[in-house]
Amino acid sequence: MTTNALPIGEIARRTGLRPSAVRYYERVGLLRPVPRAGGQRRYDPSALHRLSAIRLAQRAGFSLEEIKRLFEAERRPGGAGWRALVEAKLDEVRARIDEAQTMERMLLESLDCGCEAFDECPLVEVPNG
Amino acid sequence: MTTNALPIGEIARRTGLRPSAVRYYERVGLLRPVPRAGGQRRYDPSALHRLSAIRLAQRAGFSLEEIKRLFEAERRPGGAGWRALVEAKLDEVRARIDEAQTMERMLLESLDCGCEAFDECPLVEVPNG
DNA sequence: GTGCAACTTGAAGTCAACTTCAAGTCAACG
DNA sequence: CGTTGACTTGAAGTTGACTTCAAGTTGCAC
Numbered sequence: 154m155t156t157n158a159l160p161i162g163e164i165a166r167r168t169g170l171r172p173s174a175v176r177y178y179e180r181v182g183l184l185r186p187v188p189r190a191g192g193q194r195r196y197d198p199s200a201l202h203r204l205s206a207i208r209l210a211q212r213a214g215f216s217l218e219e220i221k222r223l224f225e226a227e228r229r230p231g232g233a234g235w236r237a238l239v240e241a242k243l244d245e246v247r248a249r250i251d252e253a254q255t256m257e258r259m260l261l262e263s264l265d266c267g268c269e270a271f272d273e274c275p276l277v278e279v280p281n282g
Numbered sequence: 283m284t285t286n287a288l289p290i291g292e293i294a295r296r297t298g299l300r301p302s303a304v305r306y307y308e309r310v311g312l313l314r315p316v317p318r319a320g321g322q323r324r325y326d327p328s329a330l331h332r333l334s335a336i337r338l339a340q341r342a343g344f345s346l347e348e349i350k351r352l353f354e355a356e357r358r359p360g361g362a363g364w365r366a367l368v369e370a371k372l373d374e375v376r377a378r379i380d381e382a383q384t385m386e387r388m389l390l391e392s393l394d395c396g397c398e399a400f401d402e403c404p405l406v407e408v409p410n411g
Numbered sequence: 412g413t414g415c416a417a418c419t420t421g422a423a424g425t426c427a428a429c430t431t432c433a434a435g436t437c438a439a440c441g
Numbered sequence: 442c443g444t445t446g447a448c449t450t451g452a453a454g455t456t457g458a459c460t461t462c463a464a465g466t467t468g469c470a471c
Contacts, residue, residue, distance in 0.1 A: 160417075160468095161418075162416095162417060166411075167409045167411055168409060169409075171459085171460075172417090173460055173461080174458085174459065174460085176419090176420095177458070177459060177460090181458090189419095190467090190468090191466085191467055191468075192418075192419055192420095192467070193417085193418050193419070193466090193467070193468085194418085194419090201408045201409060202401075202406060202408045203401060205406045205407060205409065206388075206400070206401065206403065206406045209381060209384060209385060209388070209406055210385060211458095212378075212381045213381045213382045213384070214343060214378075214382070216457070216458090217458070218457085224400065224401055226400075236393065239392055239393055239400070240393070242389055243386065243389045243390070243393075246382050246385045246386045246389065247386065249342075249378075249382045250382045250383060250386065252338065252341045252342045253342045253343070253375050253379045253382060255338060255342070256342035256375045257372065257376065259335075259338070260368050260371055260372045260375065261372070263368055264365065264368055264369070264372075271335065271352055271353065271368070272331075272332060272335065272353055273331070274335065277331060277334045277338055279330050279331045279334050280296045280297060280298075280330060280334065282295075289447075289448075290447090290448075300429080301447090301448085302429070302430055302431080303428085303429065303430085305449090305450095306428070306429060310428090318449095319437095320437055320438075321436070321437070321448075321449055321450095322436095322437075322438095322448050322449070323448085323449090345427075345428090346427075346428070347427090
């Protein structure tokens, strides 16, 4: 046997994605085409890892296009451009964390003052131009 | 004069939104209809604060529907349901922060080991069912 | 071999969040 | 008074990320 080769339904079940999503990822180039058994996709378990990485990056706010570039960057030899790309992404992630933390403080503050708070929270920066 | 009443273009310029977006927010109920001068919207500067709060919440990952509910919740008297809603949002924000921080560690790790890292980062949790 | 669930494809549909378009209105300048 | 530019409306178009559909094929149990 060629070790455990999972059909798309099994991949879907384990990742919580729908088969259609997995096929979609393949179509847009996020997943390389996998070997077929009689036309049907057979996945190596490592696909689970890849899919999980995609979900995480996505929940962290990245578009499929960005995630794709992130994956592609790491395949380039010499590590020329990819380091800069990862650093750029790092900046983005940190900005996201900052914003989420500001939101957290806003929500906490609005819990504290108790009334019409969120709408008037002083943590929101109003443009002054 | 009825204090500074800003036309939609000015609101757009200051918030970085397009006028069409501001009208859209009104249409979907995120912004209450404002007074008109000869058919044209005239905004109180407080609208800038509201719009900024919207942008922040949006960047923190909330849909317009969710933001709307957040605003509506704070208007209910007694603070009955809105406290629970804000607390639920808090949980969501914290989950987002966690995920973004995992992304951050993944990216850092992939910078450290230098090669095909992001795709194989051990920080990604693979489902085991 | 029969049947059924799970798979295949391409095309079309959906949803959010807008943007663009067409056609028209209004204020102000010269 | 004419025209310019910012505004108005409703309707239709766009993008990303999928899902749904129709029509057909395959894998496996019985």
